[in-house]
Amino acid sequence: MMKMVRLMILLALFLTACSTDSITQNGPTDIPANAIEIPFIFSPEKEKWLTERFAAFQATNPKVNGKPIVVKGTQMSSGAARTEIRQGTVKPVVWSPSASAWLEVLKQEGGNQNVALSNRPLVLTPVVISMWRPMAEALGWPNKPIGWSDLLALINDDQGWGKFGHPEWGRFTWGHTDPEISTTALSTVLAEFYAATKKSRGLTVADVQAPESQQYLRQLGQGIKHYGYNTLVFSDNMKKYGMSYISAFPVEEITLIEFNKGGPATPLVAIYPREGTFWHDNPFIMMADASAEQQQAAEQLYTFLLNDESQKAAMTFGFRPASSSVAPASPLTAEFGVDINQPETLLQFPPGDVLVAAKNAWAANRKRANIVLVVDTSGSMQGDKIEQAKAGLDLFISRLLPEDRVALITFSNTAETVVPLGELTQNRTQLQGAVQNINVRGKTAMYDGLLLARQQLEEDVDSGDRINAIVLLSDGLDTAETSTFADIQREFNETDIAIFPIAYGEDADPVSLKEIADFTHTIVIQGSTGDINKVFENLSRYF
């Protein structure tokens, strides 16, 4: 009898264990040994939606062959994910970049056409040109279709917005992210090449490499205020500085909705380029390495993410649903700058070799820059701080184009031009040597350094041919007190020079650096000895 009781207890324990073995929503520490794991890499704009949906999926205790399914989500930008997948440093079962374009890039760059088993859209968003509503209206929006050719004409027109009765808005300016990492930028570059060739399909490598196409790209580039790491940089600055910052920038429709949800004084509206645009289809890509059970598990997840509840949840974030049974609703409305009946036409998605050629052509033709590196060499920078900064500066210089012009100015008790402005083809070695020879001592004549930089940039200021920028690395207040912020305001007023201050270290003075950033409509970038290399790498994508 005792034997029977023990048996019953064991059985009860076993059954109880069976009923709880699929609890996975408590995080990775609770993953059962027999779990089928689904490593899932997705692009950042889907993070809020997917994090919530993954939790909801786990709450259903999903199983395959009696084994619990555990989804392990990782957010990673599309371009970075494709690089890591190619290198084998990450191995997702499911990959969801912003657009299928990245799968084509991965296939092309990795030389493997069979890297994925399937590719289906999860949620959608078109690429649009976001523009301040009054500016769009001045161009004829919403009654007149507007396209890239209209923007090029405006960039080339010396009257700028004056041609449309608004000289107070100055020249047309726009922002552009890096197609090496940004899906929106990749789509934008393709759209620019299509506009250059007046084609809407069949873009070829020869089209991309044609001198006329590259000239078109350079002309559009004349209106670029500066490049950026991602679209967030621009939307943040547009929130902060309003219409005086830039006139427009290409974004995904969801970014525009997010901006308008914040209730800005002046809203943005979506311009769906009349030449056509691209959809970002946020694909659910099943990778070829997935086991049979992982494939079954991923299928369950896909079905869950496509159900009406999941798709409606995605819509609240501004995505368009990928299930035909879910009708578009708010915020996909005019109230948030959206026209649900657009886009009317698309540009044909080119094959992988054209994508890679376009990316390379952009890198070779992006707007050149004049950059003055203004580096704090006061006593407080000594030790590891200056050594790490030297490494970061070296990386920054190495990432610039040969035709970019760069100068190096240091400041301590006084400011000194160490290497005058010159093309990197001529002075790269000199700059790198000068950076390594930097010594630290004395006070912080930061404003003097900026005024000296202003002189270096004198030649090209406001020509529009180049981005004019100063990268200011400092860890403290101006203690030399030989010039003031008022001097900076006077000397830089109404120039197109952007100053990017890097507040280096915990004791950096955020107030004076923020004053400078606000004045030139940029942002203060926080840096420390631990991440200054990354800061410089990201900053190099602005030029």
Place this chain on the structure above:
Amino acid sequence: MRLVRTAIPIGYMVVVLGTALFALLTGSRPYAPFSVLPAPAAITLPVVYSTEQEAWLNAAVAAFEASGSSVKGAPIDVVLQGRDAQAARRSIADGSLQPAVWIPSSTAATELLRTDLEARGEQPLIATSGVDVPRSIVQSPIVVIMWEDRAAALQASGKNVWRLLHDANVQVEGWATYGHPQWGFFKWGHTPPNAADDGLLSQLLMAQEVRGGDAPLQVADVTGEAFRTWQRELETGATVVAGSGVLVNDMLIFGPSRFDTAVTYENLAIQFLPDAVRRGRRLQILYPPLNTMSDHPFVVLQGDWVSDEQRAAARVFRDFLLSQAQQQRAVEFGLRPAQAGIALDGAASPFMRNTAAGVRLDPGPLTALPGVDVLNALIDNGR
């Protein structure tokens, strides 16, 4: 024998008491021991079907399970797996897919499988006589769906739908030729002929249009320069989408920016009409001048992996699908019944509700399937 007689009650008691204890510990519903005798194990019936039937089959399987259908008291557990017909055909032929039942879109797929296996001297999987001879369970012709405004712009010429598609594709200026430059170039979608029957059958119908007449096609008709040129021209604006249901879903979610038109089954077109309206747009359904009926044969595969119980269960399931109730239900999903005496023109019929969208009771003249050599040539063309 004694051992068996003793062991069974003890084992049974362990399970019953164990379950009762579990119920006590977990607070679940009280268990009523000894009130139920062990039921015969369910017969699992794996069914591979082409995806355009999905909505109807899901509903039919739910009704089938609710009906309590069984074989010698054993309940039947139908496990559905959607797979495009030609893709399934290849997997069945190479042994990587082994369902008990296969319901492709068309006899084209079963004929290709039969001749494939014959050519390789392998076991025939499709019965040619007896109770398991494939039977059509529902039917659906091929149609072209087009956004209403696009259809209005194109149809002014009065040409048949294949000519409309071809003409629109070859216009260098795209929709500007038709007075709508804002619509860009002409874009249409189809499924791959080597994977899905609607992709294959639409190619067949286009070849028939190019060749002319209604006599069965010959290999030379589809490999000749006239049709190959037509195909190349038509493909300039084409997007190939794997999965018949996926294609129509994509057409709706992306709207006319990606697909002005698509070739699909009539039943899928009918099913998606309300979704299009909910999205603020209307679709028109256009019928080719000569059509072919996808007959959806119910195939009980004669493979050695299919047990006698599964064969018996398959027949029960097939008869259920052919019942008047399920045939009538199929009509609600836009499918045409395979059984006589089922009305298409009832008040609730989607065929009657959607005449304004171009749905017709009469699909027009039909052509017979050509020989397998022609089908294979069409598949090769599409590679």
